[in-house]
Amino acid sequence: MPNAASRLCASPGCGETALRQGRCAVHQRAEWRRVERYRGTAKARGYDEDWKRLRAAVLRVEPFCRTCTAAGVIQLAQEVDHVVPLAEGGARLERANVQPLCRECHFEKTAAEHATRGKRA
Secondary structure (H helix, E strand, O other): OOOOOOOEOOOOOOOOEOOHHHOOHHHHHHHHHHHHHHHOOOOOOOOOHHHHHHHHHHHHHOOEOHHHHHOOOOOEOOEEEEOOOHHHOOOOOOHHHEEEEOHHHHHHHHHHHHHHHHHHO
């Protein structure tokens, strides 16, 4: 029985305790398989060993979120973002086209890009 602080899985009829993103381990894996069928795997989208090396180098040299730092907030970066998105012709492995961001800033930037791209289409 889950404790009062835990949540149940968001999948209908599932009584398991939710982990991250509101789903239990089984339904999380199922969701990722569905997403990978739609988007392709990370490796298929170009996030290969070369990307992993660049990402690690960026976070080693600049460990704080660039957007938060500009706002006077100290926040560790967990993501490396393409300044000019690949979908808009940005260079995949160009150091000048990547920046460290915290998850929240990365999510907000990506959402804004998708909203703008949707309006242009």
